[in-house]
Each structure stands twice: as structure tokens, then as C-alpha cells.
Amino acid sequence: MTLLQGWKGVLSDDRTKENYKQYVTGWEEKIHSLLEFDIDRNAESAAAGPLAGVPFAVKDNIAVKNFNLTCGSKILETLNSPYTATAVERLQAAGARVVGKTNLDEFGMGSSTDNSALAQTNNPWNLNAVAGGSSGGSAAAVAAGLVPFALGSDTGGSVRQPASFCGCLGLKPTYGSVSRFGLVAYASSLEVIGVLAKEVDVMEAVYDIIAGRDEKDQSSVARPEVAPHTEIKKVGVLRQIAELSPAIEAAYQAAIEQVKSLGLEVVEIDIPALDYVVPAYYTIATAEASANLARYTGIRYGHRTADDSSMEQMVAASRNEGFGDEVKLRILLGTYVLRSGFQDQYYIRAQKIRTAIRNGFDEAFQAVDVMLTPVFPTQSFLRGEGELTPFQQKLADKFTAAANLAGIPALTYPTGVAGGLPTAMQLLAPDFAEHRMFELVRRLTDEQGNIAPVGYDEGWRK
Amino acid sequence: MNVNELKTTAQLAMLDIPDPEKLAQAFTEMLENFSKMMEVDVEGLEPTTHALAQGNRLRNDTPRGTDESDALLARAPARKDRFFKIPNVL
Numbered sequence: 001m002t003l004l005q006g007w008k009g010v011l012s013d014d015r016t017k018e019n020y021k022q023y024v025t026g027w028e029e030k031i032h033s034l035l036e037f038d039i040d041r042n043a044e045s046a047a048a049g050p051l052a053g054v055p056f057a058v059k060d061n062i063a064v065k066n067f068n069l070t071c072g073s074k075i076l077e078t079l080n081s082p083y084t085a086t087a088v089e090r091l092q093a094a095g096a097r098v099v100g101k102t103n104l105d106e107f108g109m110g111s112s113t114d115n116s117a118l119a120q121t122n123n124p125w126n127l128n129a130v131a132g133g134s135s136g137g138s139a140a141a142v143a144a145g146l147v148p149f150a151l152g153s154d155t156g157g158s159v160r161q162p163a164s165f166c167g168c169l170g171l172k173p174t175y176g177s178v179s180r181f182g183l184v185a186y187a188s189s190l191e192v193i194g195v196l197a198k199e200v201d202v203m204e205a206v207y208d209i210i211a212g213r214d215e216k217d218q219s220s221v222a223r224p225e226v227a228p229h230t231e232i233k234k235v236g237v238l239r240q241i242a243e244l245s246p247a248i249e250a251a252y253q254a255a256i257e258q259v260k261s262l263g264l265e266v267v268e269i270d271i272p273a274l275d276y277v278v279p280a281y282y283t284i285a286t287a288e289a290s291a292n293l294a295r296y297t298g299i300r301y302g303h304r305t306a307d308d309s310s311m312e313q314m315v316a317a318s319r320n321e322g323f324g325d326e327v328k329l330r331i332l333l334g335t336y337v338l339r340s341g342f343q344d345q346y347y348i349r350a351q352k353i354r355t356a357i358r359n360g361f362d363e364a365f366q367a368v369d370v371m372l373t374p375v376f377p378t379q380s381f382l383r384g385e386g387e388l389t390p391f392q393q394k395l396a397d398k399f400t401a402a403a404n405l406a407g408i409p410a411l412t413y414p415t416g417v418a419g420g421l422p423t424a425m426q427l428l429a430p431d432f433a434e435h436r437m438f439e440l441v442r443r444l445t446d447e448q449g450n451i452a453p454v455g456y457d458e459g460w461r462k
Numbered sequence: 463m464n465v466n467e468l469k470t471t472a473q474l475a476m477l478d479i480p481d482p483e484k485l486a487q488a489f490t491e492m493l494e495n496f497s498k499m500m501e502v503d504v505e506g507l508e509p510t511t512h513a514l515a516q517g518n519r520l521r522n523d524t525p526r527g528t529d530e531s532d533a534l535l536a537r538a539p540a541r542k543d544r545f546f547k548i549p550n551v552l
Contacts, residue, residue, distance in 0.1 A: 082533035175513045189512045216527070218519045219512065279496045290475060297476070299546050304539035308549045312476070320478035328477060329488050332468065335475040336489075337496070349499050351509030356502070358510060391491050407513020431514065 003201055006461045007148050008053045011039055011097060019460040020055075024146050027455065031122045033131070033140035035060050036067055037100040042092075050205060052095030057141050057150040060101040061108055062193065063182035064088050071184050072104045072116035072134075075296050075303045075322025085182020086217065087151060087193045087210040094209050102137030102150060106324045107293065108158055108186045110134050111376075111393040114383070115326045123166060124453040125421050129380040132162030135196065139166040142196045145456045149197040149206050155187050156281055157376070157400025159194035160412040160426060165380035167414045167422030167451045169203050169441070171195045172400075174431050175407035176221040178207075179214030187288040188219070190281075190404040198452075200413075200445065204438045211434075228433040232440055235259045236269040236368035245378040251415045251423035252374050255444075259372060262443055267368050271360030274402055276353050281401040282394060283337050283350035290334030296322065326390065358406045361428070370436055371428040373399045375412045379421040403428055411437040413444065414451045422451060 010016045017039065028034060039055065042064070058064050061071045062085045069081040088098060105115035113121045113136025121136045123129040124144040131140040135152030139162035142150050152159040154172035163170025171194050178193045185191075193210065197203040213222040237256060244252060260266055298304035298318030305317040323331070337346035364371060377396050381388050388396065403410040411434070412426045427437045450456075465482045468489060472479045479485060531544075540547035 079537060082530055082537070221514060221516060273502070276499055276502055279499045282492060283496050283499070294476070298539060299548055301534075301537040301539070311549045311551045314549050315476050316478040319476060320480065323477075325485065328479065329485055329492075331475050331477060332471050332479075332485065332489060333492055336467075336471045336493070339471070339474065346496055346499070348509055349502070349504055350496075351511060352504040352507040353499060353502055354510040355507045356504070358513060390488065394492070395495075405510075405513070 003205055004051065004054050004148055006458060007055065010461055011043075011053050011055060016461060023457065023460045027124070027144045027146060030127055031124050031131070031140045031144060032119045033102055033121050033137040033144070033146065034100040035070060035103050035118060035137070039097075039099045041066055042098050047093055047095045049093065049095035051091065051209070054096045055099040055147055056091065056096050057100040057102050057138060057147045058088055058098055059104050059135050059138050059150070059152045061104060061153055061184040061186075062088060062151055063184075064098050064101065067098065067101050069184065070118060071108075072106045072118055073322065073324070073327070074117045075319070077118065077303070079301055083182065085193070086179035086214045088182065090210050091206065099147065100141070102135070102141055104137055105134035106327050107184070107289075108134040108153055108155055108191070109289070109326050109330055111157070111161055111397065113137060113162070115324060117324050123380050123421070124455070125167065125380070126382070128384075129382050129421060130165065132165030132380060134158040134162070136162045136165075138196045139163050139168060139170070142166070142168045142198055143453060143456075145198075145452070145458065148199075149195060149202050152194050152196055153183055153191055154194040154404065155191040156285060156397050156404050159196060160400050160410060161376050163196050164375040164412050164414070164422065164424030167417070167424070167453070169197050169200060169414070170412045171203055171207060171434070172403055172410045173207060173211065173434060174409045175404070176219050177211045177223060177432065179217040179220045181214055181216035185292040187285040188292065189288060190285060200438055200441050204435070207434060223432050228430060228436060230436045230439045232264060232369045232436060234265045234267050234368040236267050236364055236371040238274070238371070238373055239268045239270045241374065243377055244374055247379055247418040247423055248374050248377060251418070251425065255372060255415055255425045258444060269364045269368065269371065271357070271364060273353060273356035273360050274398070277357065277398045277402045277405065278395055280350040280353040280357070281397065281405055282333070283346050284354065284405070286330045286334035287338050287347050288334065290331045290338065293327070293331055298322075354405045357402060361406045361408055365430040369429075370433075370440060373426050373428065375399060375424050375426045379418065379423060399426060407431065409434045409437065411441060413441045414448075417451060
């Protein structure tokens, strides 16, 4: 079957266009995944190509001309983007059309999307459960079938964790393999634009289109001319994994058995530095955030306070009024760890631990072709009592943030459903070995059937 | 970690925090977590600033791409002609 065949005509035929709007509106009343939705706005950008006529959605911290670029923040609530991110431009050149911008934790800071100042996104599987974050809007939109794929950004797991919470695929590519031009900066040395999709073939096609060196991003890198092999014989698992919820523990053990049943050898791997992923990650991420978010002053764009009593007061008040509590916390932490006298203790030390983590993965990939780990210690959590606290959510980033510190690619895939919510696992691979993970996920999900929430429908496309 | 330290940090970050107590607990919790890093022997490890760093990339200092200055200026909250307007600093 041709890629995305069912999606290709939906924007060109009046009847399916109307069906499409109705389907999206029906879901959006419940999940609020999209901050903007307009299937006609960027119609003139339509090109011929492998994705001709295919709609997609973009996280609202990635620039698309004519759409807003709010980052889920009050400070940018009215900002309209004057230009388009390179990754989006490449998809448009392949014929795809942006139809909406998706909700997110403010500036990508969070694991539930409940840190958005603009909307509350609900999980399509259970409206009282969070969509995950920070790319929760992209994950919910894909899982509900509103778009065949969406772009997100992944700084410490922000594509993969919501994908796992909502039951779709999430790819964090090799650092630098996708241009960050047009991605609003949060933690520049960690983040990369990633892909959320329901089908691995779609994810692969999208990744192949957006990847590559870009003159507008000096940290972007070309993929090697000889791609890493895609043949898989050995799969690494971490020796010590604790504190998984029962459902995730069961899914993890089942995934290991499934790998064995494919005739692959499972090898235990020990990377002691991984015990320090969370402090190293949050030290580096907040340090970079404090510098990157210094640009929001109320002077050049974004929210400006009415308090004009002095320059300093105007800036400090604009930032107070515009930023939410989680963003303020991270700016303060980042400023603190960079203060003179504290740098060696925090920031430099974190960067050295980062080296140890990278070395650990380099060594691991001498012994195995890919690694299999959980994504997050729990499934999506319900709001209210029993909800993970913001601090517990941060501690739970250990499996995902490791890949950002090391720069390696990672792919999460749904493994099933337990208690009415999806479960998922993560694959890790060496630099630029994305296709090795696509191959393995194809084999792992081959007989899985459609993992989708009640109300998911493809019938309206016909 | 006392509240005065937090206020000093907020000043350095040019950020008003009207209710520092509200953030203090979360702040302290995270700093305690960061302190765990002191257990690690980092002897002989170089700091990593970027995964896959490929050295400095230099280019000529010449304008490239399209001039979007009008569109960018149009987004300023306060402006006079082609200048950003700010409170008096003198």
C-alpha cells in the first residue's frame, strides 16, 4: 500500500474537507490538543512530492509563517511567526501542509502539558489523564487520528514520553541531524526536533525529509555517507532497573521476551553514570534555559508590562507577568548553578558526568546494536489525588534524558494497553542509526494491530 | 538555601518574584538533587558542552537570506520609527 494513501485527498475534496473538520472538532471539544487549527491557511504552500496533500501539525514552539508561535506561554501569546522553521519548510517542499499548532508545556518545560498557560490538553484514552509532555498536544492529536504525523521537540524526553502516554510512536533523532532553525531555544545543547506518528513507515519518511545539514543552524550535521548497518543481532538491556509501575514492569519483561522470540540475543549492560542522569540533565538544561530565556524582556517582542517606572522594573515585571511558575523555577535554578563560585560544583561537574554517560553508551554500542529500556516508570497519570508531583515527574525523566545528554537517537513505540491506557518501550541506538530502530520496531509491532483510543476513526476519509 | 539567596538569584535573572516562598521548596528540592553529583568521581573527565560537537564553524560576516527586519520590528510592543522604545535610562 502506498504511504499515507488515505490522507492524500482529504484537503482537496470539499466533502472530505468537511468530514475532516467535523472529525477534528469532535475530538477537540474533548482533548484540546490544538492551539490553532486551519486547514486552508497555508494552502498556497502546497507542492508536489511524496507527501502531497498530507496534513500535519506542529508543536507551538516551532515556527510556521502565518501561524502563532506561543510556546504555550503568556509572554508570547500574541506572537505571530514571521518565518518558517527549516524542518517544516522541508516537509512543505515535499507537499505536506501544516493545519495546526499543538499545545505544550510552557517553553517545553514539563511532563504533562499541564504547564501550558493557554489550554489544558487531555489524553484521548482518558480525559482525566494527562497527555504527557512537553509535546502533549502533538501526541494527543496523532493518537486521536487528527493528523498522520506531527512535529515535536525533545530536550529530555518531550517527544517520547507523551507519545508513550498517548499510544503513538515518538522519535528523538540524533542531536544535530535535524536543523533547529525555527525551534524556540530552551536548552540548545540537548534539544532536537522530533517526529510523532502512528505508523513507522510514515515516521521514517518524515525523518528522511527533515534530516540533513542546514546552513541556518551551525550545529546541524549531515548524515554520514555510509549509514550505520540496520542488521540487528544483539539487544542491550540495563542491568539495574527499579521503581517501575506494575504495568510498565510487565510490559518491559514482555518486550524482552518478544526480542528473544525474534531470535535476537539479549545482553545485560551496566552504565553506572546513568544514576546521575537527572541531576546532570536538569543542571545543564536549566543553565541553558536561563541564558536562552534572557531574551524575553518585553522590548523586542512578546508581553510588556504596563509598569514603565524604570527599564529594570519594566523587564523584571514583564517577565514575572509573562512566565509561569515552572519556567521561573528553571530560570532561577539555571541562574544559580551558573553563579560565580557555584559553577564547578554544578555546571562543570554536570558536563563531566555527561561525558561519562556518553562514554558509557559508546562502550555499550561496541557490544550491542540497540538498547531496550522503559520510556517512563509509569503510564499516563490521572489528575488529582495520586498524581505525580512536579518533582517526581522530573526524577522520572531518567530513561529519556540519557539520550539527550549523549546525543544519541531514541525511538519509543506502543506495546499494548493496560488499565485503559497505553504502555510503551524505548529503543536507543548509536549516532545516526535511526533506521536500525525503524527496522526493529517494524518487527516488534508487526502483529500488534491498531492501538487506538475509543472514538478513533479512519472512515471519514473515504 | 534561604529566601535571600533566592531573591539575589532572581535579581541576577532580571525576574520579579513577588512570592519567593512559593518557589523556595521546589528550588531547594532540586538543588538537593543536584548535590548528588558530588558523589561521582569526575577525575580525568573533560566537560561535554555538545554531543557531536564538530569544532567551530566559521563563515564570512556577510548578510544572507531575506531581510525580515520590517516584520520583526512590527512585533515590538513599543516602537518609534525603526527604534524600540524603552523607559528612560538616563
